[in-house]
Amino acid sequence: MTETEIRPTGSPAPSFPQDRTCPYQPPQAYTDWRGERPLTQVTLFDGRPAWMVTGHAEGRAMLVDPRLSADWGHPVFPVVVQRTEGRGGLSFPLIGVDDPVHARQRRMLIPSFGVKRMNAIRPMVQELVDQLLDDMLAKGPTADLVSAFALPVPSMAICELLGVPYADHDFFEERSRNFVGAKTTAEADAAFGELYGYLHGLVGKKQAEPGDGLLDELIARQLEEGELDHNEVVMIALVLLLAGHETTVNAISLGALTLLQHPDQLEVLRRDPEAVTGAVEELLRFTSVSDYMVRMAKEDIELGGETIKAGDAVLISISLMNRDGKAYEDPDTFDVRRKARHHVGFGHGIHQCLGQNLARIEIEIALGSLIARIPGLRLAVPVDQVPIKAGHDAQGPVELPVTW
Protein backbone atom coordinates (compact mmCIF):
# COMPACT_ATOMS: atom_id res chain seq x y z
CA MET A 1 0.00 0.00 0.00
CA THR A 2 1.34 3.42 -0.89
CA GLU A 3 1.19 6.38 1.41
CA THR A 4 -1.39 8.17 -0.74
CA GLU A 5 -3.86 5.37 -0.19
CA ILE A 6 -4.04 5.81 3.55
CA ARG A 7 -4.02 9.61 3.90
CA PRO A 8 -4.34 12.73 1.79
CA THR A 9 -1.51 13.26 -0.67
CA GLY A 10 1.35 15.26 0.78
CA SER A 11 0.31 15.00 4.41
CA PRO A 12 3.13 13.38 6.41
CA ALA A 13 2.47 10.41 8.65
CA PRO A 14 1.81 11.57 12.25
CA SER A 15 4.80 11.97 14.52
CA PHE A 16 5.78 9.37 17.08
CA PRO A 17 6.13 9.35 20.03
CA GLN A 18 3.58 11.81 21.38
CA ASP A 19 3.10 12.81 25.02
CA ARG A 20 0.20 11.50 27.06
CA THR A 21 -2.24 14.05 28.42
CA CYS A 22 -3.85 11.69 30.95
CA PRO A 23 -1.02 9.83 32.74
CA TYR A 24 -2.64 6.39 32.36
CA GLN A 25 -4.23 6.74 28.92
CA PRO A 26 -2.43 6.42 25.57
CA PRO A 27 -2.38 9.78 23.71
CA GLN A 28 -5.62 10.50 21.83
CA ALA A 29 -3.76 10.39 18.51
CA TYR A 30 -2.67 6.78 19.16
CA THR A 31 -6.15 5.63 20.05
CA ASP A 32 -7.41 7.11 16.78
CA TRP A 33 -5.02 4.75 14.94
CA ARG A 34 -6.31 1.53 16.43
CA GLY A 35 -9.28 -0.37 15.23
CA GLU A 36 -9.44 -0.59 11.47
CA ARG A 37 -5.92 -1.81 10.80
CA PRO A 38 -3.40 -3.74 12.89
CA LEU A 39 -0.60 -1.44 11.75
CA THR A 40 -0.21 2.18 10.76
CA GLN A 41 2.56 4.47 9.60
CA VAL A 42 4.23 7.16 11.70
CA THR A 43 7.23 9.49 11.41
CA LEU A 44 10.15 9.56 13.84
CA PHE A 45 11.73 12.87 15.01
CA ASP A 46 14.47 12.60 12.39
CA GLY A 47 11.93 12.23 9.57
CA ARG A 48 12.34 8.47 9.20
CA PRO A 49 9.09 6.67 8.44
CA ALA A 50 8.19 3.77 10.72
CA TRP A 51 5.53 1.09 10.93
CA MET A 52 3.58 0.99 14.14
CA VAL A 53 1.92 -2.31 15.02
CA THR A 54 -1.24 -1.67 17.03
CA GLY A 55 -3.06 -5.03 17.09
CA HIS A 56 -2.63 -7.42 20.04
CA ALA A 57 -2.31 -10.62 17.97
CA GLU A 58 -0.14 -8.99 15.30
CA GLY A 59 2.15 -7.35 17.87
CA ARG A 60 2.64 -10.66 19.70
CA ALA A 61 3.46 -12.35 16.40
CA MET A 62 6.01 -9.63 15.60
CA LEU A 63 7.66 -9.82 19.03
CA VAL A 64 8.45 -13.52 18.56
CA ASP A 65 9.50 -13.13 14.91
CA PRO A 66 13.26 -13.61 14.46
CA ARG A 67 13.12 -11.49 11.29
CA LEU A 68 12.83 -8.44 13.56
CA SER A 69 16.05 -7.29 15.19
CA ALA A 70 16.60 -5.49 18.51
CA ASP A 71 20.29 -4.82 17.74
CA TRP A 72 20.78 -1.19 18.85
CA GLY A 73 24.38 -1.39 17.71
CA HIS A 74 23.32 -1.67 14.04
CA PRO A 75 24.38 1.49 12.15
CA VAL A 76 20.85 2.20 10.90
CA PHE A 77 18.84 0.92 13.86
CA PRO A 78 15.86 3.28 14.28
CA VAL A 79 16.38 6.17 16.67
CA VAL A 80 13.25 7.21 18.57
CA VAL A 81 14.83 9.48 21.17
CA GLN A 82 17.25 12.19 20.12
CA ARG A 83 19.70 11.45 22.95
CA THR A 84 20.57 8.07 21.48
CA GLU A 85 21.33 9.46 18.02
CA GLY A 86 24.78 8.62 16.74
CA ARG A 87 25.56 6.02 19.36
CA GLY A 88 25.64 3.16 16.86
CA GLY A 89 28.23 0.57 17.79
CA LEU A 90 27.53 0.78 21.52
CA SER A 91 25.63 -2.38 22.21
CA PHE A 92 23.61 -2.82 25.37
CA PRO A 93 23.63 -6.38 26.69
CA LEU A 94 20.28 -8.23 26.95
CA ILE A 95 17.99 -5.45 25.72
CA GLY A 96 19.93 -4.29 22.64
CA VAL A 97 21.28 -7.53 21.15
CA ASP A 98 19.84 -10.44 19.17
CA ASP A 99 20.35 -14.17 19.69
CA PRO A 100 22.76 -15.91 20.03
CA VAL A 101 24.53 -13.14 22.01
CA HIS A 102 21.29 -12.35 23.85
CA ALA A 103 20.64 -16.00 24.73
CA ARG A 104 24.15 -16.45 26.15
CA GLN A 105 23.80 -13.35 28.35
CA ARG A 106 20.24 -14.12 29.44
CA ARG A 107 21.03 -17.74 30.35
CA MET A 108 23.56 -16.56 32.91
CA LEU A 109 20.97 -14.38 34.62
CA ILE A 110 17.81 -16.51 34.47
CA PRO A 111 18.52 -18.44 37.71
CA SER A 112 18.94 -15.17 39.64
CA PHE A 113 15.44 -13.96 38.69
CA GLY A 114 13.50 -17.22 38.97
CA VAL A 115 10.07 -17.39 40.60
CA LYS A 116 11.26 -19.25 43.71
CA ARG A 117 14.22 -16.97 44.27
CA MET A 118 12.01 -13.91 43.88
CA ASN A 119 9.45 -15.30 46.31
CA ALA A 120 12.26 -15.80 48.81
CA ILE A 121 12.98 -12.05 48.84
CA ARG A 122 9.37 -11.11 49.68
CA PRO A 123 10.20 -10.56 53.37
CA MET A 124 13.08 -8.23 52.42
CA VAL A 125 10.81 -6.19 50.12
CA GLN A 126 8.02 -6.09 52.75
CA GLU A 127 10.48 -4.85 55.36
CA LEU A 128 11.79 -2.02 53.23
CA VAL A 129 8.25 -1.02 52.16
CA ASP A 130 7.17 -0.93 55.83
CA GLN A 131 10.18 1.19 56.77
CA LEU A 132 9.56 3.67 53.94
CA LEU A 133 5.87 3.98 54.90
CA ASP A 134 6.83 4.50 58.58
CA ASP A 135 9.14 7.34 57.53
CA MET A 136 6.55 8.86 55.21
CA LEU A 137 3.81 8.74 57.86
CA ALA A 138 6.14 10.25 60.47
CA LYS A 139 6.93 13.21 58.22
CA GLY A 140 3.38 13.56 56.82
CA PRO A 141 0.58 14.37 56.20
CA THR A 142 1.95 15.23 52.74
CA ALA A 143 4.63 13.63 50.57
CA ASP A 144 5.91 13.27 47.04
CA LEU A 145 4.99 9.62 46.55
CA VAL A 146 7.65 9.21 43.83
CA SER A 147 10.73 10.29 45.81
CA ALA A 148 9.47 9.12 49.24
CA PHE A 149 8.22 5.70 48.16
CA ALA A 150 7.94 4.62 44.52
CA LEU A 151 11.62 5.24 43.72
CA PRO A 152 13.37 3.92 46.85
CA VAL A 153 11.42 0.60 46.84
CA PRO A 154 12.86 -0.75 43.55
CA SER A 155 16.14 1.14 43.97
CA MET A 156 16.86 -0.44 47.37
CA ALA A 157 15.69 -3.85 46.20
CA ILE A 158 17.85 -3.92 43.06
CA CYS A 159 20.88 -2.68 45.04
CA GLU A 160 20.36 -5.47 47.55
CA LEU A 161 20.01 -8.07 44.79
CA LEU A 162 22.96 -6.89 42.71
CA GLY A 163 25.23 -6.14 45.65
CA VAL A 164 25.50 -2.43 44.80
CA PRO A 165 25.90 -0.24 47.95
CA TYR A 166 22.60 1.66 48.46
CA ALA A 167 24.67 4.38 50.17
CA ASP A 168 25.67 5.42 46.62
CA HIS A 169 22.05 5.72 45.47
CA ASP A 170 22.00 9.52 45.19
CA PHE A 171 24.94 9.29 42.78
CA PHE A 172 23.53 6.67 40.43
CA GLU A 173 19.88 7.74 40.63
CA GLU A 174 20.90 11.24 39.54
CA ARG A 175 23.05 9.88 36.68
CA SER A 176 20.26 7.50 35.63
CA ARG A 177 17.82 10.42 35.57
CA ASN A 178 20.32 12.52 33.60
CA PHE A 179 20.92 9.67 31.15
CA VAL A 180 17.25 8.89 30.61
CA GLY A 181 16.21 12.56 30.58
CA ALA A 182 19.14 13.84 28.46
CA LYS A 183 18.20 16.25 25.68
CA THR A 184 21.39 15.73 23.66
CA THR A 185 23.81 12.92 22.90
CA ALA A 186 26.56 14.84 24.77
CA GLU A 187 24.45 15.01 27.96
CA ALA A 188 23.58 11.33 27.68
CA ASP A 189 27.23 10.41 27.09
CA ALA A 190 28.39 12.38 30.13
CA ALA A 191 25.86 10.66 32.45
CA PHE A 192 26.57 7.28 30.88
CA GLY A 193 30.34 7.78 31.32
CA GLU A 194 29.92 8.51 35.03
CA LEU A 195 27.64 5.52 35.58
CA TYR A 196 30.01 3.28 33.63
CA GLY A 197 33.00 4.57 35.63
CA TYR A 198 31.21 3.94 38.92
CA LEU A 199 30.27 0.36 38.04
CA HIS A 200 33.68 -0.33 36.48
CA GLY A 201 35.23 0.61 39.82
CA LEU A 202 32.67 -1.43 41.76
CA VAL A 203 33.31 -4.60 39.69
CA GLY A 204 37.06 -4.14 40.23
CA LYS A 205 36.52 -3.78 43.99
CA LYS A 206 34.31 -6.87 44.06
CA GLN A 207 36.96 -8.92 42.26
CA ALA A 208 39.37 -8.06 45.06
CA GLU A 209 36.80 -8.42 47.87
CA PRO A 210 33.82 -10.58 46.84
CA GLY A 211 30.42 -9.96 48.43
CA ASP A 212 27.22 -11.99 48.06
CA GLY A 213 25.15 -10.16 45.42
CA LEU A 214 24.27 -11.11 41.87
CA LEU A 215 27.24 -9.14 40.52
CA ASP A 216 29.55 -11.12 42.77
CA GLU A 217 28.06 -14.35 41.40
CA LEU A 218 28.50 -13.18 37.82
CA ILE A 219 32.11 -12.26 38.52
CA ALA A 220 32.83 -15.55 40.25
CA ARG A 221 31.04 -17.84 37.80
CA GLN A 222 31.48 -16.11 34.49
CA LEU A 223 34.32 -13.61 34.55
CA GLU A 224 36.67 -16.04 36.26
CA GLU A 225 35.71 -18.82 33.83
CA GLY A 226 36.33 -16.52 30.88
CA GLU A 227 32.73 -16.52 29.63
CA LEU A 228 32.36 -12.79 30.20
CA ASP A 229 34.88 -9.99 30.06
CA HIS A 230 35.12 -7.07 32.47
CA ASN A 231 33.34 -4.68 30.08
CA GLU A 232 30.42 -7.08 29.61
CA VAL A 233 29.97 -7.50 33.38
CA VAL A 234 29.99 -3.71 33.81
CA MET A 235 27.48 -3.24 30.97
CA ILE A 236 25.17 -5.98 32.33
CA ALA A 237 25.33 -4.32 35.77
CA LEU A 238 24.44 -1.00 34.15
CA VAL A 239 21.46 -2.41 32.27
CA LEU A 240 20.14 -4.24 35.36
CA LEU A 241 20.58 -1.18 37.57
CA LEU A 242 18.82 1.12 35.09
CA ALA A 243 16.07 -1.38 34.25
CA GLY A 244 15.67 -2.24 37.93
CA HIS A 245 14.52 1.18 38.99
CA GLU A 246 13.56 3.23 35.94
CA THR A 247 10.56 1.04 35.17
CA THR A 248 9.22 -0.19 38.51
CA VAL A 249 9.21 3.31 40.01
CA ASN A 250 6.68 4.25 37.33
CA ALA A 251 4.62 1.10 37.78
CA ILE A 252 4.26 1.87 41.50
CA SER A 253 3.60 5.62 41.19
CA LEU A 254 1.37 5.37 38.12
CA GLY A 255 -0.37 2.37 39.73
CA ALA A 256 -1.12 4.42 42.86
CA LEU A 257 -2.35 7.35 40.75
CA THR A 258 -4.58 5.10 38.63
CA LEU A 259 -6.13 3.56 41.76
CA LEU A 260 -6.70 6.99 43.34
CA GLN A 261 -8.51 8.08 40.17
CA HIS A 262 -10.72 4.96 40.29
CA PRO A 263 -12.10 4.97 43.89
CA ASP A 264 -14.50 2.07 43.23
CA GLN A 265 -11.58 -0.13 42.18
CA LEU A 266 -9.48 1.03 45.14
CA GLU A 267 -12.40 0.04 47.37
CA VAL A 268 -12.38 -3.48 45.89
CA LEU A 269 -8.75 -3.85 46.98
CA ARG A 270 -9.42 -2.36 50.44
CA ARG A 271 -12.11 -4.95 51.05
CA ASP A 272 -10.17 -7.82 49.51
CA PRO A 273 -6.38 -7.48 49.89
CA GLU A 274 -5.94 -10.83 48.08
CA ALA A 275 -7.19 -9.16 44.90
CA VAL A 276 -4.02 -7.03 44.71
CA THR A 277 -2.15 -9.80 42.88
CA GLY A 278 -4.63 -9.74 40.00
CA ALA A 279 -4.85 -5.95 40.17
CA VAL A 280 -1.11 -5.75 39.43
CA GLU A 281 -1.68 -7.56 36.10
CA GLU A 282 -4.57 -5.25 35.24
CA LEU A 283 -2.44 -2.21 36.11
CA LEU A 284 0.35 -3.51 33.89
CA ARG A 285 -2.17 -3.91 31.06
CA PHE A 286 -4.05 -0.68 31.59
CA THR A 287 -1.12 1.72 32.22
CA SER A 288 1.54 0.28 29.83
CA VAL A 289 4.50 1.97 31.52
CA SER A 290 6.72 0.82 28.64
CA ASP A 291 4.58 2.31 25.91
CA TYR A 292 6.39 0.89 22.87
CA MET A 293 9.19 -1.38 21.67
CA VAL A 294 11.58 -0.58 18.80
CA ARG A 295 12.71 -3.12 16.21
CA MET A 296 14.16 -3.19 12.69
CA ALA A 297 13.16 -5.64 9.95
CA LYS A 298 16.01 -7.88 8.78
CA GLU A 299 13.90 -9.34 5.94
CA ASP A 300 10.66 -8.46 4.17
CA ILE A 301 7.66 -9.34 6.37
CA GLU A 302 4.00 -9.55 5.30
CA LEU A 303 1.65 -8.23 7.98
CA GLY A 304 -1.97 -7.15 7.79
CA GLY A 305 -1.87 -6.90 3.99
CA GLU A 306 1.26 -4.71 4.01
CA THR A 307 4.89 -5.48 3.27
CA ILE A 308 7.37 -4.37 5.89
CA LYS A 309 10.63 -4.13 3.92
CA ALA A 310 14.04 -5.22 5.16
CA GLY A 311 15.61 -2.23 6.93
CA ASP A 312 12.25 -0.68 7.87
CA ALA A 313 11.73 0.70 11.36
CA VAL A 314 9.01 -1.16 13.27
CA LEU A 315 7.45 0.09 16.49
CA ILE A 316 5.32 -2.25 18.56
CA SER A 317 2.69 -0.28 20.46
CA ILE A 318 2.43 -1.95 23.86
CA SER A 319 -0.22 0.54 25.01
CA LEU A 320 -2.49 -0.11 22.01
CA MET A 321 -1.96 -3.90 22.08
CA ASN A 322 -3.02 -3.82 25.73
CA ARG A 323 -6.16 -1.86 24.75
CA ASP A 324 -7.13 -3.97 21.72
CA GLY A 325 -10.86 -4.70 21.82
CA LYS A 326 -10.27 -8.01 20.04
CA ALA A 327 -8.21 -9.21 23.02
CA TYR A 328 -10.01 -7.52 25.93
CA GLU A 329 -13.65 -6.75 26.55
CA ASP A 330 -14.16 -3.03 27.23
CA PRO A 331 -10.40 -2.51 26.89
CA ASP A 332 -10.48 1.08 28.18
CA THR A 333 -12.22 0.09 31.41
CA PHE A 334 -9.93 -0.34 34.42
CA ASP A 335 -11.22 -3.42 36.22
CA VAL A 336 -9.03 -4.97 38.92
CA ARG A 337 -11.20 -8.10 38.88
CA ARG A 338 -10.52 -8.68 35.17
CA LYS A 339 -8.31 -11.61 34.29
CA ALA A 340 -5.80 -9.54 32.30
CA ARG A 341 -4.33 -12.54 30.53
CA HIS A 342 -1.69 -12.19 27.83
CA HIS A 343 -1.06 -8.51 28.42
CA VAL A 344 2.25 -7.31 27.06
CA GLY A 345 3.18 -4.96 29.89
CA PHE A 346 6.48 -6.84 30.20
CA GLY A 347 6.80 -7.29 26.44
CA HIS A 348 6.71 -10.66 24.69
CA GLY A 349 9.23 -12.92 22.97
CA ILE A 350 12.85 -13.53 23.94
CA HIS A 351 13.26 -10.01 25.34
CA GLN A 352 10.30 -10.24 27.72
CA CYS A 353 11.34 -8.55 30.97
CA LEU A 354 13.98 -10.54 32.87
CA GLY A 355 12.97 -8.91 36.16
CA GLN A 356 9.21 -9.34 35.75
CA ASN A 357 8.77 -11.54 38.81
CA LEU A 358 10.78 -9.12 40.94
CA ALA A 359 8.68 -6.25 39.58
CA ARG A 360 5.41 -8.09 40.30
CA ILE A 361 6.44 -8.64 43.93
CA GLU A 362 7.60 -5.04 44.37
CA ILE A 363 4.41 -3.55 42.87
CA GLU A 364 2.13 -5.93 44.78
CA ILE A 365 3.76 -5.36 48.17
CA ALA A 366 4.20 -1.61 47.62
CA LEU A 367 0.61 -0.93 46.53
CA GLY A 368 -0.93 -3.49 48.90
CA SER A 369 0.85 -1.95 51.89
CA LEU A 370 0.16 1.62 50.76
CA ILE A 371 -3.59 0.88 50.58
CA ALA A 372 -3.62 -0.89 53.95
CA ARG A 373 -1.51 1.63 55.87
CA ILE A 374 -2.87 4.95 54.52
CA PRO A 375 -6.64 4.60 54.05
CA GLY A 376 -7.09 8.38 53.63
CA LEU A 377 -4.53 8.70 50.82
CA ARG A 378 -5.48 11.23 48.14
CA LEU A 379 -3.88 13.50 45.55
CA ALA A 380 -2.73 16.85 46.95
CA VAL A 381 -3.17 18.60 43.57
CA PRO A 382 -5.72 18.21 40.77
CA VAL A 383 -4.73 15.30 38.51
CA ASP A 384 -4.11 17.59 35.53
CA GLN A 385 -1.39 19.33 37.55
CA VAL A 386 0.60 16.13 38.15
CA PRO A 387 3.74 16.47 35.99
CA ILE A 388 4.24 13.41 33.77
CA LYS A 389 7.11 12.04 31.70
CA ALA A 390 7.58 12.65 27.98
CA GLY A 391 6.12 10.22 25.43
CA HIS A 392 9.45 8.56 24.63
CA ASP A 393 10.21 7.67 28.27
CA ALA A 394 8.85 5.05 30.60
CA GLN A 395 5.42 6.47 31.43
CA GLY A 396 4.61 7.78 34.88
CA PRO A 397 4.46 10.89 37.07
CA VAL A 398 7.63 12.94 37.62
CA GLU A 399 6.25 13.85 41.04
CA LEU A 400 3.10 12.69 42.78
CA PRO A 401 2.03 15.07 45.55
CA VAL A 402 -0.22 13.18 47.98
CA THR A 403 -1.78 13.87 51.34
CA TRP A 404 -3.81 11.92 53.92
Place this chain on the structure above:
Amino acid sequence: MRITIDRDRCIGSGQCAMTAPGVFTQDDEALVALVPGYEDGTGDPRLLDVPMACPVQAIEISEG
Protein backbone atom coordinates in the same frame (compact mmCIF):
# COMPACT_ATOMS: atom_id res chain seq x y z
CA MET B 1 -2.99 -35.13 26.90
CA ARG B 2 0.57 -34.66 25.72
CA ILE B 3 2.72 -31.79 27.08
CA THR B 4 5.96 -30.91 25.28
CA ILE B 5 8.44 -28.50 26.87
CA ASP B 6 11.50 -27.04 25.14
CA ARG B 7 14.03 -26.05 27.79
CA ASP B 8 16.42 -24.66 25.18
CA ARG B 9 13.90 -21.99 24.25
CA CYS B 10 12.81 -21.27 27.84
CA ILE B 11 13.71 -17.79 29.18
CA GLY B 12 12.50 -18.46 32.73
CA SER B 13 9.60 -15.99 32.63
CA GLY B 14 7.55 -18.25 34.88
CA GLN B 15 4.33 -17.58 32.95
CA CYS B 16 3.61 -21.32 32.80
CA ALA B 17 3.99 -21.78 36.56
CA MET B 18 1.83 -18.69 37.15
CA THR B 19 -0.92 -19.93 34.82
CA ALA B 20 -1.05 -23.63 35.76
CA PRO B 21 0.93 -24.06 39.00
CA GLY B 22 -0.31 -27.62 39.41
CA VAL B 23 1.53 -28.71 36.28
CA PHE B 24 4.47 -26.36 35.71
CA THR B 25 7.22 -25.18 37.99
CA GLN B 26 10.80 -23.95 37.69
CA ASP B 27 13.88 -26.01 38.52
CA ASP B 28 16.99 -24.70 40.31
CA GLU B 29 18.12 -23.04 37.08
CA ALA B 30 14.70 -21.30 36.95
CA LEU B 31 13.85 -23.12 33.70
CA VAL B 32 10.51 -24.80 33.02
CA ALA B 33 9.95 -28.19 34.66
CA LEU B 34 6.93 -30.41 35.23
CA VAL B 35 5.62 -30.72 38.78
CA PRO B 36 6.10 -34.28 40.11
CA GLY B 37 2.72 -35.96 39.79
CA TYR B 38 1.60 -33.21 37.38
CA GLU B 39 -0.87 -35.63 35.75
CA ASP B 40 -3.25 -34.81 38.62
CA GLY B 41 -3.26 -31.16 37.60
CA THR B 42 -4.14 -31.64 33.96
CA GLY B 43 -7.84 -31.09 34.68
CA ASP B 44 -7.07 -27.38 35.29
CA PRO B 45 -8.88 -25.45 32.53
CA ARG B 46 -6.13 -22.82 32.59
CA LEU B 47 -3.67 -25.44 31.36
CA LEU B 48 -4.78 -24.91 27.76
CA ASP B 49 -3.91 -21.24 28.16
CA VAL B 50 -0.23 -21.99 28.92
CA PRO B 51 1.11 -22.27 25.33
CA MET B 52 -0.28 -18.78 24.62
CA ALA B 53 1.03 -17.40 27.93
CA CYS B 54 4.59 -18.58 27.23
CA PRO B 55 6.52 -15.66 25.67
CA VAL B 56 8.82 -17.91 23.60
CA GLN B 57 6.53 -20.74 22.47
CA ALA B 58 8.43 -23.29 24.54
CA ILE B 59 5.33 -25.28 25.51
CA GLU B 60 2.98 -27.33 23.35
CA ILE B 61 -0.08 -29.17 24.55
CA SER B 62 -1.97 -31.62 22.40
CA GLU B 63 -4.85 -33.98 23.04
CA GLY B 64 -4.23 -37.68 23.22
